[in-house]
Amino acid sequence: MIEVHNLSKDYGAKTVVNNLSFTVKKGEVLGFLGPNGAGKSTTMRMVTGFVSPTKGDAEICGVSVVDHPKEAKSHIGYLPESAPLYDDMTVTDFLKFCASMRGLAGKARREAIDAAVETCFLENVARQSIGTLSKGYRHRTCLAQALLHDPDVLILDEPTDGLDPNQKHEVRNLIKRLGETKAILFSTHILEEVDASCSRAVIIDQGQIVADGTPAELRAQSGTDSLHDLFRNLTTKETAAS
Numbered sequence: 001m002i003e004v005h006n007l008s009k010d011y012g013a014k015t016v017v018n019n020l021s022f023t024v025k026k027g028e029v030l031g032f033l034g035p036n037g038a039g040k041s042t043t044m045r046m047v048t049g050f051v052s053p054t055k056g057d058a059e060i061c062g063v064s065v066v067d068h069p070k071e072a073k074s075h076i077g078y079l080p081e082s083a084p085l086y087d088d089m090t091v092t093d094f095l096k097f098c099a100s101m102r103g104l105a106g107k108a109r110r111e112a113i114d115a116a117v118e119t120c121f122l123e124n125v126a127r128q129s130i131g132t133l134s135k136g137y138r139h140r141t142c143l144a145q146a147l148l149h150d151p152d153v154l155i156l157d158e159p160t161d162g163l164d165p166n167q168k169h170e171v172r173n174l175i176k177r178l179g180e181t182k183a184i185l186f187s188t189h190i191l192e193e194v195d196a197s198c199s200r201a202v203i204i205d206q207g208q209i210v211a212d213g214t215p216a217e218l219r220a221q222s223g224t225d226s227l228h229d230l231f232r233n234l235t236t237k238e239t240a241a242s
């Protein structure tokens, strides 16, 4: 469902994503790991069609994001890194607006909003304006907009960032459940999430893949049965210049 072919991105003289290739099939949840500045968000922005690659392409359900970005985007639900929301809208109005942008109307729109509100546990705040929500609820509102059109592919940039332990648990379970019928690519710094939600994980460092496997394969590769040790051994310790 997601096929990434030799994706690269240069900013000036700096190559921040360097010839990445990987696939995510239906029923797979791929954890996308890497230190700060490794190129995770840039890769996700290219796969979702929001940033043009310098080289390479990504196919979403067989559709090239470079050649047919609008069609490719119709198959994707995207939670960007800093959730873009309209503070003056209520949660329901924001979801109505997003659903309309996705071409939903009438009964289909109402049902899509009800389902997303229920899935993301937003019932209690549905009529509250977004500007008054806590960080966790803002985050879940943005996750809800990604689910409205029941996309085959979900691309989630740090979906548990800033959530309390209870919410993290709920969102991890949600990702696992949604992953049974969709292809999910999600980035995280939290290595425990690999075991909690992922069928496979890719570790990138300085824009390149340095490990790719199931959680068990990656732990075996570490020599100490520890994802933390593998991550520390394979990635540069310094935070990349930003």
Ligand SMILES: Nc1ncnc2c1ncn2[C@@H]1O[C@H](COP(=O)(O)OP(=O)(O)OP(=O)(O)O)[C@@H](O)[C@H]1O
Binding pocket: 011, 016, 034, 035, 036, 037, 038, 039, 040, 041, 042, 043, 240, 241, 242
């Ligand atoms: N628009 C841009 N112009 C120039 N450099 C950029 C731009 N966007 C990203 N970069 C650089 O590309 C590199 C990769 O950034 P990116 O945000 O993809 O990393 P990341 O792995 O998502 O990091 P983090 O985990 O901190 O979110 C960084 O060095 C960043 O400064």
